[in-house]
Amino acid sequence: MIKNLHMKKLIALCFLFAFIVSCSSNDDTVAEEEQNTVLRPSKISKGGTYWLFEYDEDRVVKIEQYIIDEQYIVSNVLLRTYEFNFDNINNLTSIDVIENSYGIERTLDITFENGLVMEHGTSPWFSSMPLNISSYSYNSLNQIIENNYEGKQSDGEVIWTVLYNEYYTYDVNNNLRKYERENILNDGNYIFKFIYDDKNHPFKNIDSRSRLLLKLPNHIWDDGWSIYNDYDIISEFEFLDTAKSFYNNCIQTLDESNYEISSWTLIYNDQDYPIEIQPSTGWIPGIIYIEYEEFPE
Incomplete structure (x- = not known):
């Protein structure tokens, strides 16, 4: 018992x-x-425009751009769709742009090698052909270190050639620290310097092969002084904005003499990702709002 x-x-x-x-x-x-989860942007908003992101694992596969039509009080008007295409080893091969209002589909003029943009062409307003061509060089970390640009500009009467080289220098955190532009046909050379926070960039957890052309809508135009209200989330012009940061967030831009061009104030969530990017100085209006979705790592 x-x-x-x-x-x-x-x-x-x-x-x-x-x-x-x-x-x-x-x-x-x-x-x-x-x-073991990470954050990736699900929605980015600025003014009357917002962008919705779709993913396949860590790759962006679609971005839909919507506008809020205040005149007719319509909250969801699809403006365009960007569809990212990949090969069988997940390298980005092309981006299709579907203009909803016209039903026109086009493909960005990009040449890829192993998922990296090697050549990027755009068409100026006076031509249907890609006359503005950028050719990129990379270092061993797949960071852009040089861009050789050849393009055409026009004032409506005369067309002239534009040639310049761009050079990119990075810090130990893989953020772009200095940008140099060397004009070949004139003396319009200049340098930008960038100051960063120590927080997480919104695109940090997106595969580098699909974020090559991604950008936040807070770009400073290439001459440093003609600053405009940016509503682009894809870099379709003569440069790749991705040469900046995908690790920390730019909070200040300086010229060669350390004169402040623009600065931003950021508000973060409890995981140190920005949820608001507010222009502090400079001429870029509009607050950027960022919402995130949680994904398994």
Whole structure:
């Protein structure tokens, strides 16, 4: 009888131990799942425009651009769609642009090698052909270090050639620290310097092969002084904005003499990702709002 009682106690203790271990294991699994997640933008808004992002794992596969038509109080007007195309080893091969209002589909003039943009062409307003061509060089970290540009400009009467080279220097955190532009046909050379925070960039957890052409709508135009209200999320022009940062966030832009061109104030969530980017100085109006979705790492 006593032996049976001891056996029953032993069995009960074993069940209790197994239950505790099981619960602890479940808690650890839940905690591990919570820790092994990352944030990626699901919606970026600025003024009357917002962009919705879709992903396949860590690759952007679609961005839909909507406008809010205040005149007719319409909240969801699809303006255009960007569809990202990949090969069987997940290299970006092209981006299709579908203009909703006209039903026109076009493909950005991009030449890729191993998922990196090697040549990027755009068509000026006076031509249907890509006359503005940028050719990019990379370092071993797949960072853009040089761009050789050849293009055409026109005042409506005369067409002239534009030639320049761009050089990019990065800091230890892989943020663009200095941008240099060397004009070949005139003396319009200049340098930009960038100051960063120590927080997470919104695109940090997006595969580099699909974020090559991604940008935030807060670009400073290439001469440093003609600053405009930017509503582009894809870089379709003669440059790649991705040469800046996907690790930390730019909070200040300086010229060669350390004169402040523009600065931003950022508000972060509890995971140190920006949810608001507010222009502090300079001429870029409009606050950028960023919403995120949680994905398994």
